[in-house]
Amino acid sequence: MADLDPELCNCFLDEAKELLEGAERCFLDLEKADRGPAVFDHMLRLAHNLKGSAGAVGFDGLSKFTHKLESVLLRLKNGECSSHQKLISLLLECGDFLNGAVALLRQNLFAKVTNEELSLRLESIINCKICEKLKSGPPDAPQAGPCGFVHPVLDEEQFLEGERRVADVQKSRWTVSKSKEPERDDSIRVGLERIDRLMNNVGELVILQTGLSQTRHLLQSAVQFETVSQMDKIIREVQEITMALRLVPLSQTFQKMRRIVRDTSQAVLKEVEFEVSGEDIELDKNVVEQLSDPLVHLLRNAVDHGLEPTEERIRSGKSRQGHVFLGAYHSGGRVVIEVRDDGKGLDPRRLIAKAREKRLLSDEDRPTDEQAYQLIFAPGFSTKEEVTSTSGRGVGMDVVKTNIAALQGDVAIETTLGLGTTFRITLPLTLAIIDGIVVKLGTERYVLPLVQVSETVQIETGQISKIGETGQVLRLRNENIPVCGLEIMLGHANRQRPPMRSVGIIVHDELNSPHCMLVDQIVGQQQVVIKRLGHEVHWLAGLMGAAILADGEAVLILDVQDLLRRRAESQKCEQRNKQREAV
Amino acid sequence: MNETTAPSAESNQERVTNEAERFLAFSLNGEKYGIPLLKVKEVIELTRITPIPYAPNHFKGIMNLRGQVISVIDLRLKLKMSKAEVGSLSAIIILDLSPLCLGVIVDSINCVLAAERSEIKPRPDVESLVKSDYLLGVIRSDQDLVLLLDVERTLNAEDFQTIKTQVQAA
Numbered sequence: 001m002a003d004l005d006p007e008l009c010n011c012f013l014d015e016a017k018e019l020l021e022g023a024e025r026c027f028l029d030l031e032k033a034d035r036g037p038a039v040f041d042h043m044l045r046l047a048h049n050l051k052g053s054a055g056a057v058g059f060d061g062l063s064k065f066t067h068k069l070e071s072v073l074l075r076l077k078n079g080e081c082s083s084h085q086k087l088i089s090l091l092l093e094c095g096d097f098l099n100g101a102v103a104l105l106r107q108n109l110f111a112k113v114t115n116e117e118l119s120l121r122l123e124s125i126i127n128c129k130i131c132e133k134l135k136s137g138p139p140d141a142p143q144a145g146p147c148g149f150v151h152p153v154l155d156e157e158q159f160l161e162g163e164r165r166v167a168d169v170q171k172s173r174w175t176v177s178k179s180k181e182p183e184r185d186d187s188i189r190v191g192l193e194r195i196d197r198l199m200n201n202v203g204e205l206v207i208l209q210t211g212l213s214q215t216r217h218l219l220q221s222a223v224q225f226e227t228v229s230q231m232d233k234i235i236r237e238v239q240e241i242t243m244a245l246r247l248v249p250l251s252q253t254f255q256k257m258r259r260i261v262r263d264t265s266q267a268v269l270k271e272v273e274f275e276v277s278g279e280d281i282e283l284d285k286n287v288v289e290q291l292s293d294p295l296v297h298l299l300r301n302a303v304d305h306g307l308e309p310t311e312e313r314i315r316s317g318k319s320r321q322g323h324v325f326l327g328a329y330h331s332g333g334r335v336v337i338e339v340r341d342d343g344k345g346l347d348p349r350r351l352i353a354k355a356r357e358k359r360l361l362s363d364e365d366r367p368t369d370e371q372a373y374q375l376i377f378a379p380g381f382s383t384k385e386e387v388t389s390t391s392g393r394g395v396g397m398d399v400v401k402t403n404i405a406a407l408q409g410d411v412a413i414e415t416t417l418g419l420g421t422t423f424r425i426t427l428p429l430t431l432a433i434i435d436g437i438v439v440k441l442g443t444e445r446y447v448l449p450l451v452q453v454s455e456t457v458q459i460e461t462g463q464i465s466k467i468g469e470t471g472q473v474l475r476l477r478n479e480n481i482p483v484c485g486l487e488i489m490l491g492h493a494n495r496q497r498p499p500m501r502s503v504g505i506i507v508h509d510e511l512n513s514p515h516c517m518l519v520d521q522i523v524g525q526q527q528v529v530i531k532r533l534g535h536e537v538h539w540l541a542g543l544m545g546a547a548i549l550a551d552g553e554a555v556l557i558l559d560v561q562d563l564l565r566r567r568a569e570s571q572k573c574e575q576r577n578k579q580r581e582a583v
Numbered sequence: 584m585n586e587t588t589a590p591s592a593e594s595n596q597e598r599v600t601n602e603a604e605r606f607l608a609f610s611l612n613g614e615k616y617g618i619p620l621l622k623v624k625e626v627i628e629l630t631r632i633t634p635i636p637y638a639p640n641h642f643k644g645i646m647n648l649r650g651q652v653i654s655v656i657d658l659r660l661k662l663k664m665s666k667a668e669v670g671s672l673s674a675i676i677i678l679d680l681s682p683l684c685l686g687v688i689v690d691s692i693n694c695v696l697a698a699e700r701s702e703i704k705p706r707p708d709v710e711s712l713v714k715s716d717y718l719l720g721v722i723r724s725d726q727d728l729v730l731l732l733d734v735e736r737t738l739n740a741e742d743f744q745t746i747k748t749q750v751q752a753a
Contacts, residue, residue, distance in 0.1 A: 200650035490636035531652040554647040
């Protein structure tokens, strides 16, 4: 172990991580009724690769452990023991241990990684005599073997069936090994930082090119003119390709969810069939990473709260197994992710009652059903009486709401009492580019995200009326909308502007009530690349980032929701101060 | 201006120069300052800077440096000096304080100074507008005293954090 080559080791650890992900997928596939015999071969291949590589780089402990795992898998494949839940759980635990070991070794190459308990359990299966008997003839009675697993009762017919399956496996192994080329990984890993640098430069290139294109009519020669036009096309394509570099498929995240659902369903003793679709949909890497937590909470909730206990399902005439569905699809330039269950659905009356009890609602509040559903996102809200390890603290759904909002996304709930609930998350394809409206305020320009803008109106005389000392409202289609100058929201309170000559931007706050922000002028609508602000400023409220416009100037992208929230808070403060003065 | 940075001076005193540290010297409010050259990424002329709402006073705004958005600080205001009219000599020094990349506005750039360790004197209790905590020491160059700024301490992020709480309290 003394002469470990760090580079080789890191290479191995990367490889091991991929192999283990593949292995976990296989273990979970074992539970499926319609699994093919190929899964055993695949599993063995993975374990064998892992064992070989671990031995080659010098991780002896890892190699020995994997060897035992491989032996068990071999028995499983040969039909010497059956793949029932307990065994699959053990396999998954081994996978977890190996994953942990890989993470540990990454930090410290000389870390000792062993797990005596798991090793012993694996050995007991390898040496299990009853398994042996199973091979030579049907056992007389069901009994627990020394390996701790109850071997299933097999009557003769079933056993023959098993034999046939083994034969099938052996037959198909040939075809499998023949048809499958060794899997080649035709991708390379590139650091995100390099991609960001590339994106910066490509962005700059696009800006320069825009300048060149705009002045190309000054060029004398037709050849030059043609070249500039060609460059224009190519640079746009380069930009598109660069943007796509950040996209990664959802499959890894979804894979993790299969495990979550399985573990949760076992913890709460419910039978769950989990379906996944749209794994190959690609999203920005940042989005995918931050999506993981919300999905974990939604799926745990679906299994724990959404689905009824098995007896209740049977009583209400539903299938014994609960169904949970996780899917992704494209919809109008955005990606929708659905988490659906066929459980009992949300009961608005129960939610309201619980909210009153927790004092999240006052007795006078009469929320609609839709508003009642939104209550589940409130921090500290839970309909569970007891806090368990799976749920009940009322933190999860709050996390869902905040994480999705941070990703510029939205969560919608659709539910029918007794039939099930669907959570629909809508997300932008990438966090790196947004559609924005460029507005002008004095000499400054700002970008507002298009998704946050509902409409824009040219303000005409008489449309704005005063209320009280400072308040203003805009009358629009029989609705009174509070008006506020963007400069006031941005803290430049002393700037004055005749309201007649402004443009109103209608936005909606979190409670979906409209507000009108006044700006001097709308410059245009364009796609902008979001540049993160340095961490010396990112804490400033109301800023989503910065963008570089076509003339090379860096301008701020405003977070309208955040600005509105800030304004509401400061108004509350003012009122409180006034009341205090009055007293 | 100090000429010790010229290569000719280095050639016959190479061993000594190796031990020397180099500083970028600039003027601020009539005083001369220096910052370690290794912290300087580049010097650019004053460009358009976009102000940021709710940011503290010395925080000038953001600028575009070849596609990278960089925060710019007015060093005069940060060091509590009077505000100056921007002149033709004004420049932005881009500092590399990894992970931070910051621009600071100064009145003018003077030269690069080389100073041996022994030439750097501890900070004296001179009458300066700058808090002496921010100084690494001083060096003498010709007739002038050059104050060596500890940029990390002057512009550290914790400073911004305290401002943050002030802003929230306001």
